[in-house]
Amino acid sequence: MKTILAVDDSGSLRQMLSFSLKAAGYGVIEAIDGEDGLNKAKQQTVDLVLTDQNMPGMDGLSLIKALRAMKNYQSVPILMLTTESGDDIKAMGRAAGANGWLVKPFDPTRLTEVVKKLIG
Amino acid sequence: MLSQESAPDLMETQVMRLLSGVSTHGDQHLAEVERDLVQMDVLLNEAIKKLCASFMAIHHAIDLQQETLKSMLSTGKPAPEQAARLETLREEIGQHVGAAVTGLQFQDMTSQLIGRMVQHLAGLRDVFGELGTNGAADLPESGSEEMLVMLNRISDRVGARCSELAGTVRSTVNQRHMESGDIELF
Numbered sequence: 001m002k003t004i005l006a007v008d009d010s011g012s013l014r015q016m017l018s019f020s021l022k023a024a025g026y027g028v029i030e031a032i033d034g035e036d037g038l039n040k041a042k043q044q045t046v047d048l049v050l051t052d053q054n055m056p057g058m059d060g061l062s063l064i065k066a067l068r069a070m071k072n073y074q075s076v077p078i079l080m081l082t083t084e085s086g087d088d089i090k091a092m093g094r095a096a097g098a099n100g101w102l103v104k105p106f107d108p109t110r111l112t113e114v115v116k117k118l119i120g
Numbered sequence: 121m122l123s124q125e126s127a128p129d130l131m132e133t134q135v136m137r138l139l140s141g142v143s144t145h146g147d148q149h150l151a152e153v154e155r156d157l158v159q160m161d162v163l164l165n166e167a168i169k170k171l172c173a174s175f176m177a178i179h180h181a182i183d184l185q186q187e188t189l190k191s192m193l194s195t196g197k198p199a200p201e202q203a204a205r206l207e208t209l210r211e212e213i214g215q216h217v218g219a220a221v222t223g224l225q226f227q228d229m230t231s232q233l234i235g236r237m238v239q240h241l242a243g244l245r246d247v248f249g250e251l252g253t254n255g256a257a258d259l260p261e262s263g264s265e266e267m268l269v270m271l272n273r274i275s276d277r278v279g280a281r282c283s284e285l286a287g288t289v290r291s292t293v294n295q296r297h298m299e300s301g302d303i304e305l306f
Binding site for chain 1: 217218222224225226227229231232292300301304305306
């Protein structure tokens, strides 16, 4: 089973992500912020990372940079899932190493289609 | 000497500058709070409508599913159209659950808006705080020149507080409705 790391400081959002991805047959590891996400990513290499941008402590962009600096995360797909949709911040996400940008709120069907496209 | 204007004139100018500064900065913070409240109201209204509609639709689909199952059980052998009906209902329920999942994400956005409003209100409190800490207790006993210097200092601090806040509080929630957002793969 493919495993996805879902990083978001909102408990309800993590619950919705977990519900949607598990229903589509993926395993989900939840993390409450960037630092927690980084620790969990070190414990187990996952197949895809979905992260929020604005979180207390380590934000999404910092998490992506930290993950891309790790050997086993250089080619793992990382998607941003955030309320932000400005071109500047998207460009920063792309430069940091994100593979895609999803604007909240997400639609479960469209989300799982994108995930399937990236990791099968 | 501060200027060639008379002391009462200067005093009046400084007091007016201070009041105008407080009023302008207060207005800016309150306008931002008002904007966020309106946006939050729209998001909450749409989310609740969406959730109510999804709940009713799921309830209706499950009722129909139950009727079809009862009918299948009574005949003993499912007819092809009954099996097809069950499959259609399963898909319908899935779509309604998906819509509910989108609607349930309102908390994430509204909590960010609330956080921003709290920061603006804290900024407003700081502005008034500057007036309080530099207020009556610190008034010079005499000398309009000292008074002018003090008023000038308060105005500068109020302005500085507002500039600090403007640099740190930006809106991270652009959503004006509860439809699902765009997806872009790089």
